Each structure stands twice: as C-alpha cells, then as structure tokens.
C-alpha cells in the first residue's frame with residue numbers, strides 16, 4: 299500500500315505545520331501528483347481520510363491535481379511529455395528516456411482555520 303505511506307507522509311507534514319503555525323483545523327489540502335508517481339487517486343483519498351482521523355486534517359477535503367510527466371529522450375535529444383513510465387518516445391519511438399518530472403507528490407496548498 300504505497301498510497302498509505304504517502305498519506306501518512308502528507309499528514310505528518312501537515313501536523314508539523316499545524317504545530318508551527320498554530321492552526322487546529324485543515325479545510326482543504328491540495329496535492330499535486332505527478333502522473334508517473336503511480337498513485338491511485340481514489341486509494342490515496344481513502345487512506346488520507348483514514349490517517350487524518352484524530353488529527354487537524356480530519357474531515358479535510360482532498361483536492362488532487364495530476365501533473366503530466368516529462369522526460370528527456372536520449373535518442374532524439376528532446377524533452378517529451380510522458381504519460382506513463384516505460385512508454386516509447388512519441389517523437390522517435392525510442393525507449394532511452396530519462397524521467398525528468400512527474401514522479402513526485404507535493405503539498406501545493408492548505409486551507410486552514
């Protein structure tokens with residue numbers, strides 16, 4: 299359960315911020331997820347709600363924004379859009395692609411009380 303670990307990480311960061319900034323209630327959490335992070339949005343939302351119980355994030359709305367992945371094709375030397383890991387370069391059909399973006403998860407915004 300990769301999503302459970304991610305949800306725990308997100309809640310951990312928010313709980314730390316709550317202590318530092320002094321908020322007690324989170325209304326909205328906006329997360330950016332790279333398309334290559336292999337995150338199942340529904341599973342993440344489920345895990346988030348479960349892990350948030352008893353924390354400042356309990357009941358918070360989760361807004362997931364999926365960002366496209368990007369890569370660098372070694373065969374044609376171009377930056378390309380990469381919808382999925384392991385796909386061929388859309389320009390030359392090569393497979394020597396270095397992922398340059400879209401494989402991480404970022405807390406983009408928090409709405410708090």
Ligand SMILES: [Zn+2]
Nearest residue numbers: 371374387390
């Ligand atoms: Zn290429």
